[in-house]
Amino acid sequence: MEQNPEMKTSAQVVVIGGGVIGASILYHLTKNGWTDVVLVERKELTAGSTWHSAGGMHTLNGDPNVAALQKYTIELYREIEEVSGQDCGMHLTGGLMLADTEERLDWLKLAHSRNRYLGLDTEIISTAEAKEILPYMDEQYFVGAMYDPMEGHVDPSGVTHAYAKAARMAGAEVYRNNWAMDIVQRTDGTWDVVCEQGTINAEHIVNCGGLWAREVGRMCGIELPILAMEHMYLLTEEVPGLLDWNVSSGREGLHCMDFAGEIYMRQEGNGLLLGTYEQGGVPWSEKTTPWSFGAQLLAPDPDRIAESLEVGFKHFPIFNEVGIKQIVNGPFTFAPDGNPVIGPVKGQRGHWLAVGIMAGLSQGGGVGLALANWITEGDPEFDVWGMDCARFGDFATPRYTNAKVRENYSRRFRIAYPNEELPAARGIYTSPIHDRLDAHNAVWGVSYGLEHALWFQEAGKEPVEDVTLRRSNAWDMVAEESQAVRVGVGVIETTNFAKYSFTGPGARAFLDRILTNTLPPPGRMALSPMLNHKGKLIGDFTVANLTPTGDVDAYFGRAATGRSYGLPLGSERFMVFGSGVAEHYHERWFTEQLPADGSVRLDVHGRSVCGVSIAGPHAREVLAKLVDDDVSNEAWPFLDIREAWVDMVPCVVGRVTFTGDLGYEIWMEAAAQAYVFDRVMEAGAEFGIRPFGGRALDSLRLEKNFGAWATEYRPIYDPYEAGMGWCVRLAKGDFIGRDAAAAVKESGPARRLVFFRVDADMGPDGADVIGDEPIWHRDGSGDSEVVGWITSGGYAHASSASVAMGYVRSEFASADSGFEVEILGVRRPATRLDDCLFDPSGSRMRS
């Protein structure tokens, strides 16, 4: 292959793919000052999904952080038009989301209330008001609507070219008709992108291959969890009177979503455009995308969308009066949960993803900004947890992806209930005690691919939870489970926690560098946050030191011995426990940071190490019947951990539980979990031991004001904001994020995590907070403003209180009164509490 002399042979970054996403990333890299960057495109810019996109843009997203980045995208269009001089064909018409049921209206109210702290200016309006701005709707089918001024549509090709032009003006290069055919990583870690016009060596590569992203991934040996679906929209002939209405009203036809019809609609020229997310959606090119596919459309299949069209034509009778000019059918890619898949690839330094982006015109700017920040600064600077490729583990196989993408497509316009567990691709990974928990009538959820018990339904009743934004039928049983822990003893499976081992002569030094707390001595545990270089919270762990001590008294003493692992004396061994959903995310970081000299070995135990935890005032008595060790408080105090034989099984047993009660976590290899569980149940029988599930655990940790990963602890917060400053040991020596953390400590955090008792509606239709609600504060004169947001909450059954945790601006962190939390559109008074509701002194855990 001849090298094109006009093309660079090396660059800091090669962006592969010239759709709207690749172009946006290229632009944002230059905006961050990286100008030695290039984009390679197989054909012409937009030659994937982008060219036939309907160009609709909106801010609505179930994840408020994604919604914020969608807002950024829409605001960006003016900027790139100005910089590039290229018209983006922007029509900021405003948008209407129409609710056909009260429940849907509740959901819109929830979205509307979140928008308050996102700076989005939405409004809940009546159907009569909606009709005024969308005259072609039939209002009898609707009960209300949300209006969003930040909606409309753009010209996808104009946008892509504007990004590319603006990037080129800043020094980037774009090589069209330059298919990247192969990708090779050199031994120095840099990447050779082998293209039609020659090879470019780069420090970083970004897969923006859109419809071909799977193929680009395969060039690097990875299989991406994305799949294209066929998607149809229709364009009508001219709508009589539409242009006149535009003139008389001074408005263009709004962008509109009709959830009941599973359709979206808007004005296009002098006609209308209507698209559907039908129930029987069809994947396209399930296994491989042909390289020969170009700027092509697929054959329309009107029968497939007939049902949605029928509803649409009923809700918008005007469609019965105009002819259909064209049905566009084109493919675009989705991830199993419908959100983008972005970020660094574990174990492949310099390999970045920006794939599976199903709303490129709403999300492209935000994805470009976050990824460019991540590449150039090491941190996306935004909360991209919901888009991070690390949310998928090995469980996201092609068939899993296929099932989930179809499900997601068919649910695009459904209400996403906070307590809903979706049915596709279930029952794949179950733990060895699944049947036992099933026999207790478990209601199952799934987390990071693994089934886990949410709560236990009363015997004889169907183990199913009603999906709702309010309190569900789980209420009574979760109350009983919570109470059982507080007055007796409960048992919960903890296999869905992440467990890692770090062994080898460098283990201590390594953990000391990546964690903020002082490491515990052998036989002890400590809590520790983990920070990135910018001092942001990227993990919260329990770290256990299981280094063998050679102590001859250890069998009945306090020190860990490492006997069952046969580790040589002097080797260091730590186990680290963290959030199960963050396993891939954390493994990626650990792998990046591990020393190259092989002095530390990382084992990610996943489902091969299982857990059972007992908690409650009788937990010690239960353990005493199972182990030969002295379990007294003196011999086995809070945060002691050791290898112990539980009945006949070698286990690691630590005295800690997330319930905030007296309790123990017992870890064992998977093959023995069922045996250990049975022994625990036998030993606990005389104390009335009761299995409890994730819902009760959440209720118990909330009344203890314990934060959790992915809610209170996320990569946008720093440890001082999150109330974890007490385990950041600035004096212990250097660790990652230390300087940034020290600076925050010096200046004081901008916001603080606080705890509330909420005066929630306790009536039959009442509701607790779900998460992401705005926190208001009313001053002495009665004026109120939004001062923060809720991270999680619910009902603390054992304390009979509705509670919530959330971040508020620091100046409000010690205010005692004046708070309100908006629940489903109603502002409920909330009292900020200094102490948790259960056992504030911690004596139950410690004695």
Ligand SMILES: Cc1cc2nc3c(=O)[nH]c(=O)nc-3n(C[C@H](O)[C@H](O)[C@H](O)COP(=O)(O)OP(=O)(O)OC[C@H]3O[C@@H](n4cnc5c(N)ncnc54)[C@H](O)[C@@H]3O)c2cc1C
């Ligand atoms: C019918 C339809 C309607 C839609 N409506 C909307 C809407 O209203 N609003 C909205 O936001 N989104 C909409 N979308 C989705 C939107 O089009 C996508 O989100 C967006 O185009 C994704 O852009 P991308 O850059 O990721 O992928 P693509 O547009 O597929 O771009 C990928 C590019 O990479 C190039 N490429 C791939 N592999 C290589 C390689 N090895 N070497 C070099 N180049 C390579 C391809 O040629 C292509 O140009 C719609 C899509 C369709 C099909």
